[in-house]
Amino acid sequence: MIPELYGRVGVLVLFGIVFPAIPLIASYAFYMLKLRPENPDPVKSATYECGVEAEGNAWGQFNARYYLFALGFVIFDVEVVFLYPWAVEHLSLNTDALFKAGIFVGVLAFGLAYAWRRRALDWR
Amino acid sequence: MNSTLRQGRRRPAAKVPLGLMIVGAVFALGFLAVNAAIGYVVIDGRLDGQWYDIRDLGIAVEELKVQLDAINDDQPSFLDDIVGQHWMSYAVGALLGAIGILSFIGGALLALIWIERRLIGRMQIRRGPNRVGPYGLLQPVADAVKLIQKEVLMPDGADRILFLLPPAIIFVPMMAAWGPVPWAPQMAYLDINVGVLYLIAVSSLTTLAVFLAGWASNNHYALLGSMRTVAMMISYEIPLSIALLSVVLITGSMQLSEIVQWQADHNLWLAALLPIAMLTYFFSSTAELNRTPNDIAEAESEIVAGFHTEYSGMKFGLFYAVELGNALLVATLVATFFLGGWSLFGLEEWIPGYLILFAKLSAAYFVLVWLRGTLPRFRLDQLMRFAWQYLIPLSLFNLIIVAVEASLLARWDAPGLVSLGLFTIVNWGAAYILFRDWARRIGYQPDAGGPRRAELTQQVGGIEAAHRMGTAT
Numbered sequence: 001m002i003p004e005l006y007g008r009v010g011v012l013v014l015f016g017i018v019f020p021a022i023p024l025i026a027s028y029a030f031y032m033l034k035l036r037p038e039n040p041d042p043v044k045s046a047t048y049e050c051g052v053e054a055e056g057n058a059w060g061q062f063n064a065r066y067y068l069f070a071l072g073f074v075i076f077d078v079e080v081v082f083l084y085p086w087a088v089e090h091l092s093l094n095t096d097a098l099f100k101a102g103i104f105v106g107v108l109a110f111g112l113a114y115a116w117r118r119r120a121l122d123w124r
Numbered sequence: 125m126n127s128t129l130r131q132g133r134r135r136p137a138a139k140v141p142l143g144l145m146i147v148g149a150v151f152a153l154g155f156l157a158v159n160a161a162i163g164y165v166v167i168d169g170r171l172d173g174q175w176y177d178i179r180d181l182g183i184a185v186e187e188l189k190v191q192l193d194a195i196n197d198d199q200p201s202f203l204d205d206i207v208g209q210h211w212m213s214y215a216v217g218a219l220l221g222a223i224g225i226l227s228f229i230g231g232a233l234l235a236l237i238w239i240e241r242r243l244i245g246r247m248q249i250r251r252g253p254n255r256v257g258p259y260g261l262l263q264p265v266a267d268a269v270k271l272i273q274k275e276v277l278m279p280d281g282a283d284r285i286l287f288l289l290p291p292a293i294i295f296v297p298m299m300a301a302w303g304p305v306p307w308a309p310q311m312a313y314l315d316i317n318v319g320v321l322y323l324i325a326v327s328s329l330t331t332l333a334v335f336l337a338g339w340a341s342n343n344h345y346a347l348l349g350s351m352r353t354v355a356m357m358i359s360y361e362i363p364l365s366i367a368l369l370s371v372v373l374i375t376g377s378m379q380l381s382e383i384v385q386w387q388a389d390h391n392l393w394l395a396a397l398l399p400i401a402m403l404t405y406f407f408s409s410t411a412e413l414n415r416t417p418n419d420i421a422e423a424e425s426e427i428v429a430g431f432h433t434e435y436s437g438m439k440f441g442l443f444y445a446v447e448l449g450n451a452l453l454v455a456t457l458v459a460t461f462f463l464g465g466w467s468l469f470g471l472e473e474w475i476p477g478y479l480i481l482f483a484k485l486s487a488a489y490f491v492l493v494w495l496r497g498t499l500p501r502f503r504l505d506q507l508m509r510f511a512w513q514y515l516i517p518l519s520l521f522n523l524i525i526v527a528v529e530a531s532l533l534a535r536w537d538a539p540g541l542v543s544l545g546l547f548t549i550v551n552w553g554a555a556y557i558l559f560r561d562w563a564r565r566i567g568y569q570p571d572a573g574g575p576r577r578a579e580l581t582q583q584v585g586g587i588e589a590a591h592r593m594g595t596a597t
Contacts, residue, residue: 008314009300011218015226016299020292020442027272027438036273036437045280047343048433057281058347059339066355069508073358076516080365083523084321087372090527091534098531102524109520112512121512123505 068120079108144258181478182310185220189213221313225302229449236448237264240493247497267441274437279341282434286340291439294333298449300326305456306381308466308477319380320368323457324361327412330450331357337443338431349430352420352504359508360408363515367405370398370519370526371461374533384465390540391469395462397548399555400522402462404515409454410495411507414447417499418507451492452485459484513566518558525554 030036047054086093086101115121192213238253238261245252253260278287301323303314316322331354338350371394372378375386387393395402411418414430422430432443459465463484466477502510529547536543 005314005316007214008218008221009303011222012225012300012303012314013296015222016296017292019226019230019299020295020445023268023272023438023441024291027276030272031276037275039275040277042280045277047279047281047341048428049344050428054281054343058342058344062347062351066351069355069359069512072512073362076362077358077365080362080369081321083369084372084378087369088376088378090373090530091376095531098527101527105520105523109517112516112520116513121509123508 065123068115072115072120075111076108079104141258182308182312185217186310189217192216225313226299229299229302229452232452233445233448234264236452236489237267240448240496243490243493244497247494271438271441276437276439277434279343279434281342283340283342286336287434290333290337290340291435291442294330294337294443294446295449297326297329297333298446298453301453302456304380305460306384306465307481309381309385309472311478312381315379315381317377317379320372320378320383323380324365324368327453328357328361330412330446334431337435341431341434343434345427345429346431346433348427349422349433353414353431356418356420356504356507356511357412359511360411360515363404363511363519364408364412366516366519366523367401367408368461370401370523373523373526373530374398376530380460380465384460384467387464388467388472390544392540392544392548393462393464397544397551398462398522398526399552400518400558401526402458403555403559404519404522405461406458406491408511408515409457410492411511413451413454413492415451415492416496416501418502420501420504420507452489455485455488455492456481458488463488509566514562518562521558522554525551 027036031038047058083101083104086097090097090101189210193210196210196212241263242252242260253263256262256266278284304312304316304319304322306312306315314322334353334357335350338346338348338353341347371383374394374397375383377383377386383394414422419430420426422432427433432440435443459481465484466472466481468475468480472480529550533543533547
């Protein structure tokens with residue numbers, strides 16, 4: 001029964017694409033009917049930076065601080081997803097599983113403490 | 125100062141027009157008459173099945189399915205093999221549910237824009253929109269019309285294809301995340317047994333569309349805004365998942381309808397049992413919304429409008445609509461996970477479940493608006509610290525506590541009142557100690573004498589005083 005349910009996700013996704021498309025198409029139709037303006041000029045379609053002319057390209061190197069947080073996120077989120085099957089099943093497991101999950105969370109917490117100690121969690 | 129304020133001329137209170145009163149009275153009488161007719165037919169026993177049962181639309185859909193299957197049996201089709209069941213009832217059920225969800229979101233979006241702006245206006249001692257239509261009710265429609273008529277700009281430096289994609293695809297995760305919400309006992313569109321995981325997976329897809337928007341604009345402000353959004357969203361994703369993990373631990377299921385059923389069976393909202401999980405979930409999901417206390421991604425005073433700086437006209441309107449829709453979704457999920465969903469201590473026998481859920485999600489949404497109206501914007505480093513050094517350690521502690529409690533609950537043969545009552549007291553104590561002491565541990569020092577009240581607002585007396593001064597319009 002379960003795999004069939006995912007067809008419904010497809011219907012929702014389809015609606016999620018069609019629903020925002022309606023106002024966009026309406027906006028385009030207004031343009032075709034000359035109900036809305038469309039007069040681009042070089043100044044208007046320049047990159048908006050509060051009136052100052054844009055200096056260079058935005059597609060360059062970026063701050064490396066984000067990298068540390070992304071790394072932390074990957075580790076934590078993957079581990080948390082591993083905990084979900086245990087959370088569902090733990091009522092039928094014996095006490096052993098609780099301690100093992102405790103060790104798992106402990107290792108996770110140790111990693112967090114290590115990152116904290118190395119000042120990886122400070123936004124400097 | 126007070127006396128000068130009070131001397132202003134007093135405006136008469138707004139009157140309800142007579143026409144509106146007559147229409148309302150006619151509507152109420154008609155509603156009563158229809159209800160009486162339905163009640164008469166039901167008591168009379170003329171309707172055998174459960175067709176008339178509007179408390180749970182799932183029952184009506186089941187009935188429709190049986191009839192469709194009967195038609196389907198006469199004309200078998202190759203589509204049956206693909207879907208694995210009768211294709212007709214499958215397609216009709218899916219379409220009906222999706223249309224229902226879509227129309228709920230559409231209607232709620234129109235209403236919410238007005239409600240939110242009025243509420244924020246009240247909180248900021250002004251009126252909010254009150255010009256277009258009665259009480260300004262048509263303001264959202266006017267906004268939509270204005271946005272459709274506006275010129276759509278395409279910046280020269282942007283990546284043309286990637287620039288057009290985000291407004292179109294940002295709706296998809298929001299729509300898909302509405303699927304597993306249980307509206308009534310049998311009324312869930314997508315009752316999958318991995319509902320919680322599905323929600324986490326789908327809702328984090330928004331990040332991609334936001335990043336795409338910022339990247340494709342080729343604008344420094346937009347890129348900064350989208351990088352901030354990504355950093356914040358992935359940081360708050362972790363406490364959010366751990367908070368939901370403790371919900372799964374206690375209820376033993378990832379299916380949203382089962383989680384609500386557990387709360388209905390035990391007559392206990394998880395907000396009472398798991399205060400840390402609820403507050404963590406609420407804080408983290410408000411951070412993911414990009415709304416005012418946490419809207420560093422589109423902080424007007426710093427980076428213009430963040431990731432949608434270059435978007436104008438209807439494309440901006442879509443970003444705005446998705447933001448509101450996500451706020452509504454968060455309110456719904458808080459109501460479902462922690463406030464009992466469609467259950468209300470036995471009253472769900474009499475009141476339709478979706479109305480109860482709607483009341484609860486409105487309450488949760490009001491808290492979101494309240495936060496937006498009162499709190500100032502946080503800085504990026506404050507937000508990141510709050511996630512990594514406060515919420516994540518707290519939710520890990522909470523996870524351990526809840527895991528031990530859940531194991532005890534499975535083995536201890538005590539009545540629910542004793543065990544769950546004890547756990548509730550323990551959890552509230554733990555919440556108080558952890559929230560207070562961990563904040564001090566990472567360096568929060570409360571001001572002596574507590575926070576100061578906003579004196580000016582109190583002296584002036586809010587919107588009443590504005591009334592007296594005759595300046596409120």
